[in-house]
Each structure stands twice: as structure tokens, then as C-alpha cells.
Amino acid sequence: MISLKRYLDSNSMELGQQGEAVPQDPFAVALDVYGSALLEMGNCSLDACPGTGDNLKQSLAQLKAELSPAIGHEKLAANGDLAAEQLRGWGRDAARHYQAKAREVKEMLLTMARTAESVSARDHHCAGQMNAVTERLKAIATLDDLTEIRASIDQSAAELKTSIERMTEEGKKVLDHLRKQVEEYQVKLEEAEKIASRDALTGACSRVYVEGQIEKRIESGAPFCVAIVDIDRFKKVNDAHGHLTGDELLKQFAGELRSACRSTDIIGRWGGDEFILLFDAAIEEAEAQTERLRKWVCGNYTVTGKQGAIKLSVNASIGLAAHAAGEAIKDLVARADAAMYQQKATARSKAA
Numbered sequence: 001m002i003s004l005k006r007y008l009d010s011n012s013m014e015l016g017q018q019g020e021a022v023p024q025d026p027f028a029v030a031l032d033v034y035g036s037a038l039l040e041m042g043n044c045s046l047d048a049c050p051g052t053g054d055n056l057k058q059s060l061a062q063l064k065a066e067l068s069p070a071i072g073h074e075k076l077a078a079n080g081d082l083a084a085e086q087l088r089g090w091g092r093d094a095a096r097h098y099q100a101k102a103r104e105v106k107e108m109l110l111t112m113a114r115t116a117e118s119v120s121a122r123d124h125h126c127a128g129q130m131n132a133v134t135e136r137l138k139a140i141a142t143l144d145d146l147t148e149i150r151a152s153i154d155q156s157a158a159e160l161k162t163s164i165e166r167m168t169e170e171g172k173k174v175l176d177h178l179r180k181q182v183e184e185y186q187v188k189l190e191e192a193e194k195i196a197s198r199d200a201l202t203g204a205c206s207r208v209y210v211e212g213q214i215e216k217r218i219e220s221g222a223p224f225c226v227a228i229v230d231i232d233r234f235k236k237v238n239d240a241h242g243h244l245t246g247d248e249l250l251k252q253f254a255g256e257l258r259s260a261c262r263s264t265d266i267i268g269r270w271g272g273d274e275f276i277l278l279f280d281a282a283i284e285e286a287e288a289q290t291e292r293l294r295k296w297v298c299g300n301y302t303v304t305g306k307q308g309a310i311k312l313s314v315n316a317s318i319g320l321a322a323h324a325a326g327e328a329i330k331d332l333v334a335r336a337d338a339a340m341y342q343q344k345a346t347a348r349s350k351a352a
Contacts, residue, residue: 025069027069028069031067031068031069031071031076034067034080035064035067038060038061038063038064038083039060039061039064041056041060041087042056042057042058042059042060042061043057045057045090045094048094049090049093049094049097049098051094051097052090052093052094052097053090053094055090056086056087056090059086060083060086063079063082063083063086066079067079088271092207092208092211095196095206095208096208096211096212099196099208102192102193102196106189110182110186196208196209197209199254199268199269201247201250201251201269202250202251202253202254202269203251203254203255204254204257204258204267204268204269204275205266205267205268205269206268206269207268207269207270207271207276209268210266210268210270210276210278211329213266213278214226214278214329214332215329217278217280217323218323218327218329221325222280223280223281223282223322223323224278224279224280224281224322224323225278225279225281225282225283225286225320225321225322225323226276226277226278226279226320226321226323226332226333226336227276227277227279227286227290227318227319227320227321227336228270228274228275228276228318228319228333228336228337228339228340229257229274229275229276229277229293229297229316229317229318229340230273230274230275230316230317230318230319230340230344231249231250231253231273231314231315231316232314232315232316232317232344232347233315234246234249234272234273237249237312241303241305241306241310242305242306244304245303245304245305245306245310246273248303248304249301249303249312249314250269250273252301252303253275253297253301253314253316254267254269254275256296256297257275257277257293257297259296260292260293260296260297261277261289261293262289264280265277265278265279265280265289266278276333276336277290277293282322283320283322286320286322287320290318290320293318294316294318297314297316298314298315298316299313299314300312300313300314301314315347317340317341317343317344317347318340318343319335319336319337319338319339319340319341319342319343320336320339321333321335321336321339
């Protein structure tokens, strides 16, 4: 990443028409640094995830092209917000991309392991058949009128039987080892998938996981609803007591959500102090559930602050939306988000 201080130090003066040093406009320098940073982030995204980085690189380059000394503060702020949104979107796309690749690797590993297991099982079965043949050969060798043949066949059969027994034992060991490996693969992959599907801080489902669950329900056509839950005035908690206290509140809040939700409900962290809930129900049932949730999760929380334990009175705004036929995830969540902000605005007006 470009160092702003080093960039300013090296570019703070430029030569005038007579060769004298003329100070550069700090805003123009900062704008140039910001534009260079956009291009560098685009290059880094392509290196980090070639499958999704090209789109981000082009989008950031377009934002860079829109920069000029006359851009104005409002348009610059909008440019920065759009860059941040594109970066977040790229992060989610990259996560889904690598999640898909991980599933492909999982399927290949399990296919290879099960194929090897099948081959070993077949060899084990063949060994059993060959052993039966040697037993028949030994029976033939008991004929009295074939003394020399009997001795020869008896010896060969004994040697063959020994070889078969060794192959059977070795095949059994290989088969047992492969079965154990398959079980270990499955356990490790399930653990990796579980970690990838969880938010590291709160233990709630990750945003990528919830989006995947929503897509499954859209494909199935079953009725469902989503709710966006936002902790009111959470920024003030961070500002007054620090981010560690804010993190502890988020963890406790997520725990209360889990306690209040049903086993069929999906709870995910959408970002920051926002959570998303997924209900496999029609709007009437989902409304009753969100009202019960509100009463459960809102109230007093005890967290650790800079000076020790502190009590916080926590309220939350909840926006609910039922999925409409043909509606995309983005539009569904946008409606739930708008309902949440409407509820937040109503609460503020009542408190005023």
C-alpha cells in the first residue's frame, strides 16, 4: 500500500516556469494518492482471487478515472462509499468462489478415496475366490491313482494358499487404512465447512452462508421471510467504552438471539452491528416471531468496560420482509433493511 506521508514528502514541491520550487495543492496530492490506492487495490484483488478480481479491478479503475481536482467533497465521499461497497462485494464474491473450489476439492478427495476403497474391496473379494480354488485343488489332489500329480498339486496348492492368505491379510490392512482415511477426510472437511460458515466474533452464521441458504429457498419456491436486526446507538457504545466492549456486547446479543430463536430459524451476522434472521414461515408467523424476539433481546446487558463491569440498556430495530416470487436476494434484503430504518426513525420521533 502507498504511504501517504512518504508520498506527500516526496511530492510536496514541484518546479515552476523559472525552476523555482512551488508547493503543490495538498488536496490534489491526496486525490492522486487515493486514485493510486484504488488501482493498487484492484491489482491486489486480481492477485488474491483471479476468478473475481478482474471485475473489481475494472470498477476501481473507473472510480479512479472519475477523480479530478474539481470533484467536490460530496462526490468524493460518494466515490469512497462506492469503492468500499465494491470491496465488500468483492470480498463476499471471493469467499463464495473459494467456498465453491473447496467443495470441488472435497468431492475429488472423497471420490478418489472411495474409488481406492472399492478397488481394495474388489481385490479382497478376488482373493477369497482364489482361496476357494486352492481348496478345490487340494480336494482333487486326494485321488489315489494320481500319486505324483497329487504331490505336485498339493505342494502348489499349499504355496498358492499361503500367497493368497498373505494377499488377503495385506488387502484387509489396506482396506482398513483407506476406510480410516475416508473417515478422517470427512471429519476434517466437515470441520472446515463449519468454521467457514460461522462468524468468527459472534458464532452466528456467516453472511456468505446465509446468502447461500436464501438462494436455496428461492430455488425451492418455499415461502420464507428475512429480518434485519440492528442494535440501536451501537456506535455510542464503541465511542464511550471502546471496541472490546462493543465486541462483547455483540457476542452477548448474538447469544440472546440464539436463545430466543427456534431450531429451524437461521441467525447470521450481516455486518457490523446488524444481524439477519431467516424464517421458514409466512409473514404472519414471522411477525409473531420477531415481536417475541424483540421482547427477549432488548433490555439490560452487563459488559466489561474500561473501568470494570457496566450495565447497558439495549434496544434493537427489526425490519421484516417476506420473499416475493422472482425477487432477488439484493431486493429482498433491501426491503427488510428499509423496514428496519423506518422502525428506527419512528422510535426516534417518539422519543423526541
